[in-house]
Amino acid sequence: MQAPKLAVSTCSRTALSISPRIAHRASSNMASAAAPKYDVVVKGDPEAKKLGDCPFTQRVLITLANKGIEYDQTYVDFARKPDWLMQVSGGKVPVIRQSEKGLNMPDSDVIVEYLEKEHPNPSMKSSAPAELGASFFPTFINFVKAPAEDKDATSKMEAELQAINDYLSKEGNGPLMGGANIDAKDASLAPKLYHACVACKAIKGFDIPEKYKAIKTYFDTLSSKPGWKQTLPVDGDSVIEAGWKAKVASGWSH
Numbered sequence: 001m002q003a004p005k006l007a008v009s010t011c012s013r014t015a016l017s018i019s020p021r022i023a024h025r026a027s028s029n030m031a032s033a034a035a036p037k038y039d040v041v042v043k044g045d046p047e048a049k050k051l052g053d054c055p056f057t058q059r060v061l062i063t064l065a066n067k068g069i070e071y072d073q074t075y076v077d078f079a080r081k082p083d084w085l086m087q088v089s090g091g092k093v094p095v096i097r098q099s100e101k102g103l104n105m106p107d108s109d110v111i112v113e114y115l116e117k118e119h120p121n122p123s124m125k126s127s128a129p130a131e132l133g134a135s136f137f138p139t140f141i142n143f144v145k146a147p148a149e150d151k152d153a154t155s156k157m158e159a160e161l162q163a164i165n166d167y168l169s170k171e172g173n174g175p176l177m178g179g180a181n182i183d184a185k186d187a188s189l190a191p192k193l194y195h196a197c198v199a200c201k202a203i204k205g206f207d208i209p210e211k212y213k214a215i216k217t218y219f220d221t222l223s224s225k226p227g228w229k230q231t232l233p234v235d236g237d238s239v240i241e242a243g244w245k246a247k248v249a250s251g252w253s254h
């Protein structure tokens with residue numbers, strides 16, 4: 001995990017009130033009623049209060065759910081980003097806020113490290129190798145944008161998936177990176193891997209869980225965990241699919 005990149009900053013509370021918020025019950029292991037509640041700024045539909053597609057936000061939501069921390073969500077329509085979000089994070093989500101502490105913290109790397117320090121139980125520290133999946137997201141983006149004849153992009157993508165599949169299949173490992181429980185590696189990697197499964201099937205006709213059995217088991221196991229389904233886009237895989245199709249068509253790079 002990287003060192004914190006950004007200091008905690010404050011922003012206008014009047015501006016914050018314009019965004020609809022919705023409460024989330026993370027799990028049965030609730031924080032005490034007196035504890036200040038986190039508000040997570042997410043991509044989504046502020047009118048319908050629907051969570052959209054962002055693997056970095058999902059990482060933070062999974063972390064909160066897994067630690068049994070109650071939170072609200074503030075939905076931001078990316079076509080109409082509020083000024084306060086531009087000031088706090090340059091327009092990116094996730095951001096976590098806690099009005100009582102004047103906390104406005106962007107960047108999932110920083111946020112999950114902060115949550116682990118503030119809420120050490122249950123620990124989500126991972127014993128999986130730091131390098132496992134470290135290049136997965138850029139490799140996937142390169143692959144999903146590449147023409148079918150780009151064999152290099154294909155073999156790099158397959159190597160990433162094979163390494164993940166091999167690690168999960170090793171005796172004593174799996175079904176999740178954290179074994180039976182979600183750990184920090186799962187919270188970080190699973191949303192990216194899920195985006196890759198959906199986008200690769202829709203755009204490249206490449207069915208990842210079909211080819212890599214431990215990855216299939218991985219998602220079957222995640223589905224039974226609190227904090228997985230509730231942190232995926234409310235309108236389902238079509239949202240992820242449409243997002244990646246638009247990114248590929250625009251020549252986007254991360």
Ligand SMILES: N[C@@H](CCC(=O)N[C@@H](CS)C(=O)NCC(=O)O)C(=O)O
Nearest residue numbers: 054055056091092093094107108109
């Ligand atoms: N390094 C950041 C990346 C966050 C990020 O890129 N979020 C995307 C959404 S998934 C975003 O807000 N992009 C701004 C935009 O598309 O306008 C983190 O880990 O939180």
